[in-house]
Amino acid sequence: MHIYPNEEKIRMQKGKDQRRVSSGGGDKGAARGAAGLFTVDLNIPSSWNSVTNGSLLLYFQFLKAFDYSPWSGHLYKLDVGWPKVPEYFTGQPVSVAVDSLRGLVYVAQRGDNIPKVLVFSEEGYFLYSWNDTVEIPHGIFVLSNTTDSSVWITDVGTGKYGHTLKKYSPSGKLLQIVGTPGNAGSSLYPLQFDQPAEIFVEESGDSYVVDGDGGINNRLLKLTEDYKEMWLRGPKGTGTGEFRIPHSVTVDSFGRVWVADRDNKRIQVFDKDTGEWLGTWSSCFEEDGPSSVRFTPDNKYLIVAQLNTSRLSILAAPHVGIIGKCVIVDTIQLADETKPHLVDVDMKSGAIYVAEIGAQQVQKYVPLN
Numbered sequence: 096m097h098i099y100p101n102e103e104k105i106r107m108q109k110g111k112d113q114r115r116v117s118s119g120g121g122d123k124g125a126a127r128g129a130a131g132l133f134t135v136d137l138n139i140p141s142s143w144n145s146v147t148n149g150s151l152l153l154y155f156q157f158l159k160a161f162d163y164s165p166w167s168g169h170l171y172k173l174d175v176g177w178p179k180v181p182e183y184f185t186g187q188p189v190s191v192a193v194d195s196l197r198g199l200v201y202v203a204q205r206g207d208n209i210p211k212v213l214v215f216s217e218e219g220y221f222l223y224s225w226n227d228t229v230e231i232p233h234g235i236f237v238l239s240n241t242t243d244s245s246v247w248i249t250d251v252g253t254g255k256y257g258h259t260l261k262k263y264s265p266s267g268k269l270l271q272i273v274g275t276p277g278n279a280g281s282s283l284y285p286l287q288f289d290q291p292a293e294i295f296v297e298e299s300g301d302s303y304v305v306d307g308d309g310g311i312n313n314r315l316l317k318l319t320e321d322y323k324e325m326w327l328r329g330p331k332g333t334g335t336g337e338f339r340i341p342h343s344v345t346v347d348s349f350g351r352v353w354v355a356d357r358d359n360k361r362i363q364v365f366d367k368d369t370g371e372w373l374g375t376w377s378s379c380f381e382e383d384g385p386s387s388v389r390f391t392p393d394n395k396y397l398i399v400a401q402l403n404t405s406r407l408s409i410l411a412a413p414h415v416g417i418i419g420k421c422v423i424v425d426t427i428q429l430a431d432e433t434k435p436h437l438v439d440v441d442m443k444s445g446a447i448y449v450a451e452i453g454a455q456q457v458q459k460y461v462p463l464n
């Protein structure tokens with residue numbers, strides 16, 4: 096964590112754990128797990144004696160690296176006890192969804208001859224799994240209310256179950272298929288998808304679909320409860336309302352739809368009722384495009400995963416009015432090649448769950464306040 100321009104660098108290491116957390120806002124120190132390998136780079140003026148005069152600074156910088164200080168500025172810390180048994184991740188976790196009303200966490204993973212959906216408690220205990228009719232999962236979403244819940248999965252497989260949106264019961268019973276199973280779309284027919292990346296479903300039953308993850312369709316659709324097209328934005332391109340791999344979608348409490356336009360390295364925002372384009376954020380993504388977008392329960396922050404830089408960025412979310420420019424409030428720097436793919440946020444606790452395709456695990460970050 097760089098504090099001063101003239102420096103005498105002190106470097107400390109301990110342990111061998113591979114998980115890594117780093118502070119944002121320009122800081123470059125890092126900590127790998129609460130009890131694992133950590134690296135703290137302290138830049139001290141050359142006029143200081145790092146053993147005597149600098150000892151107090153060293154102490155406080157050490158505390159800051161581990162989030163022990165209430166004035167550290169960090170918003171989240173890693174829950175090192177979640178899940179209780181990581182060995183249940185037998186494939187490549189690609190997405191995660193939280194049923195905050197029932198305290199359940201659903202993880203979609205890829206691989207041969209393994210359960211495609213794992214279900215954990217919010218405390219991290221494995222509960223059960225299911226597999227039928229899921230070929231290659233991509234996004235997963237839970238719609239939950241006091242009387243019922245449903246699990247939605249986007250399937251990007253090329254076999255008889257692929258190129259579809261599928262609705263399941265919490266126990267894995269297939270309830271509905273939207274799309275043409277096994278047939279990639281041409282973008283001419285709204286419900287013929289080509290590697291649909293993610294779905295977001297509102298309480299009303301209206302849904303928003305980003306289609307697709309590398310297919311010929313590059314579009315955002317809004318569908319009614321009975322899957323009629325309300326509006327559509329796209330196709331592939333770099334202009335306003337066009338996409339290159341629309342990878343994730345979410346809706347805020349002010350009636351705006353946010354899309355991670357990954358290969359264009361930007362987030363585009365639309366009015367949820369009309370589909371009107373409202374704005375674009377790109378200045379925060381010059382190094383790497385956004386892979387996943389989710390809001391915190393209070394809509395104060397937008398959580399953004401960046402796949403290639405293995406980073407979570409916490410952005411200040413605008414309230415009613417103009418979108419403005421993106422502002423990074425904090426970052427969580429993961430270990431190299433962790434590759435956070437898709438995330439979800441617990442709407443009760445505010446915890447962030449991160450599906451990491453590089454590390455082949457799901458990690459949980461909890462708010463410090």
